[in-house]
Amino acid sequence: xxxxTSLIACxxxxxxxxxxxxxxxxxxxxxxxxxxxxxxxxxYAIGLASDTSGPLWAAGITVVAVLAFAALPYASKxxxxxxxxxxxxxxxxxxxVILTQLPHAEGHMTDLMFGSLLGxxxxxxxxxxxxxxxxxxxxxxxxxxxxxxRVMFYTALALAVVPAIHAVGIVLVFGMLLLPxxxxxxxxxxxxxxxxxxxxxxxxxxxxxxxxxxDLPPSSSVVLALFACGLPIFIWNxxxxx
Amino acid sequence: xxxxxxxxxxxxxxxxxxxxxxxxNLRIVASLPAxxxxxxxxxxxxxxVKVLAHVGQDPHFVPPKPTLARHLAHADLLIAAGFGLExxxxxxxxxxxxxxxxxxxxxxxxxxxxxxxxxxxxxQGKITRELGDIHPEGNPHWWMDPVNGVRLAxxxxxxxxxxxxxxxxxxxxxxxxxxEKIKMRIPQWKTSIQRFSPLVSYHNSYLYLxxxxxxxxIDFVEPKPGIEPSTSHLDALVSKxxxxxxxxxxxxxxxxxxxxxxxxxxxxxxxxxxxxxxQGEGFDGYxxxxxxxxxxxx
Numbered sequence: 001x002x003x004x005t006s007l008i009a010c011x012x013x014x015x016x017x018x019x020x021x022x023x024x025x026x027x028x029x030x031x032x033x034x035x036x037x038x039x040x041x042x043x044y045a046i047g048l049a050s051d052t053s054g055p056l057w058a059a060g061i062t063v064v065a066v067l068a069f070a071a072l073p074y075a076s077k078x079x080x081x082x083x084x085x086x087x088x089x090x091x092x093x094x095x096x097v098i099l100t101q102l103p104h105a106e107g108h109m110t111d112l113m114f115g116s117l118l119g120x121x122x123x124x125x126x127x128x129x130x131x132x133x134x135x136x137x138x139x140x141x142x143x144x145x146x147x148x149x150r151v152m153f154y155t156a157l158a159l160a161v162v163p164a165i166h167a168v169g170i171v172l173v174f175g176m177l178l179l180p181x182x183x184x185x186x187x188x189x190x191x192x193x194x195x196x197x198x199x200x201x202x203x204x205x206x207x208x209x210x211x212x213x214x215d216l217p218p219s220s221s222v223v224l225a226l227f228a229c230g231l232p233i234f235i236w237n238x239x240x241x242x
Numbered sequence: 243x244x245x246x247x248x249x250x251x252x253x254x255x256x257x258x259x260x261x262x263x264x265x266x267n268l269r270i271v272a273s274l275p276a277x278x279x280x281x282x283x284x285x286x287x288x289x290x291v292k293v294l295a296h297v298g299q300d301p302h303f304v305p306p307k308p309t310l311a312r313h314l315a316h317a318d319l320l321i322a323a324g325f326g327l328e329x330x331x332x333x334x335x336x337x338x339x340x341x342x343x344x345x346x347x348x349x350x351x352x353x354x355x356x357x358x359x360x361x362x363x364x365x366q367g368k369i370t371r372e373l374g375d376i377h378p379e380g381n382p383h384w385w386m387d388p389v390n391g392v393r394l395a396x397x398x399x400x401x402x403x404x405x406x407x408x409x410x411x412x413x414x415x416x417x418x419x420x421x422e423k424i425k426m427r428i429p430q431w432k433t434s435i436q437r438f439s440p441l442v443s444y445h446n447s448y449l450y451l452x453x454x455x456x457x458x459x460i461d462f463v464e465p466k467p468g469i470e471p472s473t474s475h476l477d478a479l480v481s482k483x484x485x486x487x488x489x490x491x492x493x494x495x496x497x498x499x500x501x502x503x504x505x506x507x508x509x510x511x512x513x514x515x516x517x518x519x520x521q522g523e524g525f526d527g528y529x530x531x532x533x534x535x536x537x538x539x540x
Contacts (some may be wrong), residue, residue, distance in 0.1 A: 119500025
């Protein structure tokens with residue numbers, strides 16, 4: 001059932017992404033997720049072009065990227081967002097060039113890079129849930145001080161975000177990552193986790209139901225619902241600050 | 243040094259000879275592979291045929307590259323599907339090529355309008371964006387009917403006869419042979435392809451084919467052209483497919499994806515990648531496409 005799998009997929013994301021999103025907001029880095037996903041996609045393209053294992057290349061390149069990002073110290077003068085944005089552009093361009101060598105892979109590639117919520121199977125959902133759970137556990141051990149702690153953080157992000165983008169598409173993943181955490185943001189720091197999760201879950205349910213009854217594309221509908229559910233909370237938090 | 247000079251002279255002569263030899267050839271550019279194959283079949287060794295889109299690419303959205311404009315710059319004849327299919331990418335390329343011979347309504351341009359007697363799929367009533375990304379002039383995927391392919395060959399033969407009267411008889415003969423071949427094979431294709439009916443397709447690319455072979459199309463995966471389906475549309479589609487005992491879902495190669503595969507699983511229909519062009523040279527390439535379609539695609 002398309003409705004059921006879409007709902008479950010959004011709920012899984014709603015229960016996993018806000019944890020990561022809050023940390024991402026703390027560190028003021030958003031582009032890293034997009035950059036990691038693009039590295040993975042380019043790795044897949046290399047695999048396709050060289051007729052070797054796509055997932056293996058994707059995993060390998062993502063690991064290298066994670067280790068490289070973790071090597072940037074937290075308080076470095078180098079603007080991290082800029083570095084990640086630039087790396088995203090380079091990886092995207094490399095992927096595009098590799099793609100032009102493969103006559104038939106273009107459509108396949110868009111499906112890989114920006115999956116569709118409607119295409120998620122129960123197996124995909126199980127994998128998403130498992131990796132998401134693993135990512136949350138890794139978050140416990142992550143931090144800013146030591147290299148290992150930073151590796152833990154970026155690995156947690158990669159584990160949760162990259163397969164999610166592949167399964168349900170980039171817009172929905174970014175919406176789930178950032179909107180609930182932003183809604184729960186209080187003053188200078190993150191608000192309580194339960195508030196972010198509440199926004200995520202209500203957005204998921206309202207969005208999917210809205211799509212079903214109004215005959216709308218579900219991913220977009222959920223993102224808009226997240227915004228609608230998050231906005232009142234955000235405004236309430238603004239008032240609370242004083 | 244003397245040896246090198248001789249070699250250089252030889253190379254230059256060689257290149258010049260090639261150029262003069264090629265200068266006699268016509269240069270044909272086709273927007274889509276199937277059209278190019280038919281053009282190659284008619285023109286044979288008397289023309290150089292270049293194709294802008296490649297096999298497996300969505301003909302609505304071909305990414306523009308400088309080489310495509312360069313091919314157009316030297317073209318004597320441009321063959322396109324028309325009816326708005328290439329409207330998103332071909333006109334800018336033609337402008338960039340600055341080749342006035344291949345503009346619409348000139349001797350160096352031909353498209354579906356020059357070929358078809360009857361245009362299928364013309365939308366009725368008032369046309370607005372609410373209907374999605376429809377083609378207001380009619381369904382443009384006309385080469386999917388082999389009879390239209392024959393008609394295209396005849397039109398190309400006539401046009402080439404004007405551009406190159408020396409070989410007029412040869413062009414017409416080739417078109418005529420092609421017509422015979424197709425006429426012979428249509429009954430076989432028709433019988434073979436029946437087993438995939440009733441069917442659902444992603445986009446309405448197969449209208450001319452399903453009309454010719456009398457296949458029954460129940461519905462489309464995209465609720466409106468260019469719009470992603472909703473969960474209610476897909477769930478309703480699954481029930482509809484089961485109710486009508488749909489045998490297969492036809493996918494254009496550029497629309498294959500996890501969502502459609504899932505749809506096929508749930509509705510107990512076979513997912514078939516039905517190409518709108520396949521690799522191949524000349525008439526054989528075009529005929530091969532129907533052989534593959536009749537065998538059930540991939």
